[in-house]
Amino acid sequence: MSAPRTPNTSHDVDRRRFLGLVGALAGTAAAATVPLADASATPRPEIGYPFVLGVASGDPAPDGVVLWTRLAPDPFVPGGGVPAHDVGVEWQVFADPGLRRCVASGVARAPRSLAHSVHVEVHGLRAGREYWYRFRYRHHVSPTGRTRTAPAAGAPLSRMTLASVSCQAYNDGFYTAYRHLVEDEPDLVLHLGDYVYEGGIDPLGGVRGTPVPATAQPAPRTLDQWRYRYSLYKTDEHLQAAHAAAPFAVTWDDHEVQNDYAGTRSQYEGDISALRAAAYQAYYEHQPLRAASIPRPDGGLRLHRGLDFGRLVSLSILDGRQHRDVPPGGWGEAPATPAAYDPSVTMLGRQQERWLAGRLRASRAHWTVLGNNVMMARLEHEATPGARLWHDAWDGFPAARNRVTRVLHEARVPNPVVLTGDWHSTFVNDIRLDFDRPSSPVVATEFVGTSVTTNGDGPVYGPYYGPMIGFNPHIRFFDGDRRGYQLHTVTRKEWRTDLRMVGAVTRPGAGVETLASFVVESGRPGAQRV
Numbered sequence: 310m311s312a313p314r315t316p317n318t319s320h321d322v323d324r325r326r327f328l329g330l331v332g333a334l335a336g337t338a339a340a341a342t343v344p345l346a347d348a349s350a351t352p353r354p355e356i357g358y359p360f361v362l363g364v365a366s367g368d369p370a371p372d373g374v375v376l377w378t379r380l381a382p383d384p385f386v387p388g389g390g391v392p393a394h395d396v397g398v399e400w401q402v403f404a405d406p407g408l409r410r411c412v413a414s415g416v417a418r419a420p421r422s423l424a425h426s427v428h429v430e431v432h433g434l435r436a437g438r439e440y441w442y443r444f445r446y447r448h449h450v451s452p453t454g455r456t457r458t459a460p461a462a463g464a465p466l467s468r469m470t471l472a473s474v475s476c477q478a479y480n481d482g483f484y485t486a487y488r489h490l491v492e493d494e495p496d497l498v499l500h501l502g503d504y505v506y507e508g509g510i511d512p513l514g515g516v517r518g519t520p521v522p523a524t525a526q527p528a529p530r531t532l533d534q535w536r537y538r539y540s541l542y543k544t545d546e547h548l549q550a551a552h553a554a555a556p557f558a559v560t561w562d563d564h565e566v567q568n569d570y571a572g573t574r575s576q577y578e579g580d581i582s583a584l585r586a587a588a589y590q591a592y593y594e595h596q597p598l599r600a601a602s603i604p605r606p607d608g609g610l611r612l613h614r615g616l617d618f619g620r621l622v623s624l625s626i627l628d629g630r631q632h633r634d635v636p637p638g639g640w641g642e643a644p645a646t647p648a649a650y651d652p653s654v655t656m657l658g659r660q661q662e663r664w665l666a667g668r669l670r671a672s673r674a675h676w677t678v679l680g681n682n683v684m685m686a687r688l689e690h691e692a693t694p695g696a697r698l699w700h701d702a703w704d705g706f707p708a709a710r711n712r713v714t715r716v717l718h719e720a721r722v723p724n725p726v727v728l729t730g731d732w733h734s735t736f737v738n739d740i741r742l743d744f745d746r747p748s749s750p751v752v753a754t755e756f757v758g759t760s761v762t763t764n765g766d767g768p769v770y771g772p773y774y775g776p777m778i779g780f781n782p783h784i785r786f787f788d789g790d791r792r793g794y795q796l797h798t799v800t801r802k803e804w805r806t807d808l809r810m811v812g813a814v815t816r817p818g819a820g821v822e823t824l825a826s827f828v829v830e831s832g833r834p835g836a837q838r839v
Contacts, residue, residue, distance in 0.1 A: 728758070764792075
């Protein structure tokens with residue numbers, strides 16, 4: 310979210326130098342030379358370096374952001390190698406990458422009950438500005454992170470860049486996409502789900518060939534096991550670098566708990582309330598989320614929320630798993646069923662639906678964006694409309710989808726764009742008012758991103774979905790076999806999406822290319838290839 314830059318300024322030189330440090334994870338040594346007051350009030354037993362899981366920021370507001378870290382010198386043992394009590398962690402925010410001008414600081418509590426994670430909600434910063442931050446516990450200093458506040462409400466922002474990512478199975482490949490994403494310098498990274506996967510992990514990390522600690526190998530069932538799983542993912546240098554380079558806004562899909570689950574129900578186990586509660590707590594502990602998302606005693610947490618960026622972008626982040634009904638038509642591929650049109654059936658839950666409708670109707674931003682976990686557009690599997698559909702998507706909840714599209718249409722919501730994860734494939738879709746009426750108006754554009762690593766290299770979904778695309782004239786583009794991310798550049802005139810694909814994920818160091826680019830013109834729903 311930045312104005313066009315003049316090249317070769319001293320600020321750009323500092324920024325490039327900082328990003329290089331992030332990429333190399335070299336901030337720790339540089340920061341350790343700066344003296345800070347010890348955040349511990351009394352002498353404690355010595356521990357190892359506690360910031361091995363890195364730092365992160367998220368959910369930027371005009372006056373601040375959330376800063377995250379977790380103390381875990383040994384993240385693969387119970388307690389993470391930290392004393393079994395709450396501890397204080399010092400944090401600092403700077404106005405310059407050289408860490409000379411401290412503008413905010415304090416001591417945050419790292420609760421034992423939350424795995425000694427730290428979630429600092431910083432306030433009092435200036436709107437639309439870059440900041441740098443770090444943590445300290447005793448004499449240990451964290452890597453330095455860079456973040457950015459949102460523009461002031463109503464500010465006439467001219468340009469913003471977002472990256473969207475999803476689906477990053479650890480054992481399927483290397484996180485090379487994140488290395489290239491850092492170089493693209495997005496203002497915000499939107500993670501749309503499947504941050505971790507729930508299955509067992511090979512002792513050598515699948516294609517990575519790197520030993521995985523024994524405690525992180527089993528399919529997680531307990532809170533400690535979920536903590537080990539997140540720790541394994543967060544030890545990846547490229548994922549750490551991405552979190553340190555830009556603020557994230559996150560939501561989940563299914564694999565943070567169990568494949569294709571709905572609410573507290575699973576097709577494999579029935580009631581999964583206990584498993585879900587443990588998984589949800591570990592998710593909060595490892596993400597830069599505000600206190601509003603702290604897990605509740607009933608095991609749920611509030612994840613849907615809104616972020617606004619001046620008058621340019623209004624972003625609504627959706628939770629399409631926690632509150633959804635069991636799909637009436639079945640758990641997977643099945644014929645369409647009249648039961649799915651029952652108005653009581655919901656994907657988001659009634660409370661979240663009302664919240665979303667209210668935000669959409671009130672939106673005055675130039676672009677209205679939904680951060681969404683599963684595909685909203687219809688995907689006909691056969692030539693006969695509705696003969697077979699995939700029901701673990703909005704296709705399984707057509708009445709709920711129609712309620713959203715009606716609001717978009719009737720309220721004349723400005724320039725709706727849906728950003729979606731989940732499919733390990735790339736789709737560019739027209740969203741119609743009613744997919745049962747193919748001639749109904751196009752009310753939004755959807756960009757479905759591929760995976761960061763999941764399914765690895767080689768043909769996967771191209772041979773499967775490819776023959777179906779002709780049954781779906783609203784699908785403007787499809788690719789089923791490449792991995793990467795999407796980079797979105799937003800101005801008042803247009804929304805541009807670049808499909809950024811890495812050459813391979815089963816070997817490190819692959820390059821990146823823009824496979825295709827699409828533009829949505831302001832006031833004209835539907836993407837055009839450029």
